[in-house]
Amino acid sequence: MDRALVTALQRDGRTPNNELARxxxxxxxxxxxxxxxxxxxxxxxxxxxxxxxxxxxxSIQAMIAVSLRSDSRAGIGEFAAIVARRPFVVNVFYVSGTYDHLLHVAARGSDALREIVNELSSMPQVSGTETHLIFDHLAGRPQA
Incomplete structure (x- = not known):
């Protein structure tokens, strides 16, 4: 029953209770x-x-891969909390692999995106970034 409710809410989270129940x-x-x-x-x-x-x-969205300095790794969660509050950040992902975080960002144009990358690169915890433009995005819905 819970799975059916979750599936219905994923389709439309505004579904009225009576309709959900039906x-x-x-x-x-x-x-x-x-x-x-x-x-x-x-x-x-x-x-x-x-x-x-x-x-x-x-008009521009990007994924920015961020590597933290090795002496900043203890503050990985703190870094994520700081950048999540930035107005240009859509999502913050803590990931495995070469980078520590992937940031989904949105900007008004290429100049604004460059400013975002420069701001992130100048943070004392950051050792490097790599930017990937998003050309299109389709949202998925995980199924239980």
Missing amino acids: IVGIAPSTCVARVRSLRERGVVRGVHADVDPVALGL
Whole structure:
């Protein structure tokens, strides 16, 4: 039942409770309780609007791979928290491999993207960056 609720919410997080209950085949009161439980357990972390960055004037998106200096590795979580608050950051990923983080960023144009890269590169924790432009993006939905 929880999987069916999650699947329905992934399709449309604004689905009214009565409709959700009908889709899953449960009573509306049961549905409210199950969705509340999913939120409390952190299964459903939130419902958000998927806004097109271009509509906001952010015509360039990129993934910026960031390597931290070896003496900054103890502050990996702190670095992620700092950059996540930057207005140009869409997502922060802590990853394995050559780099420590991948930052999904959005900018108004190439000059703004260059400023972002320069800002990140000048941070004392950062030893290097590598920028990859995003030409297109399709969101997936993980299935349980």
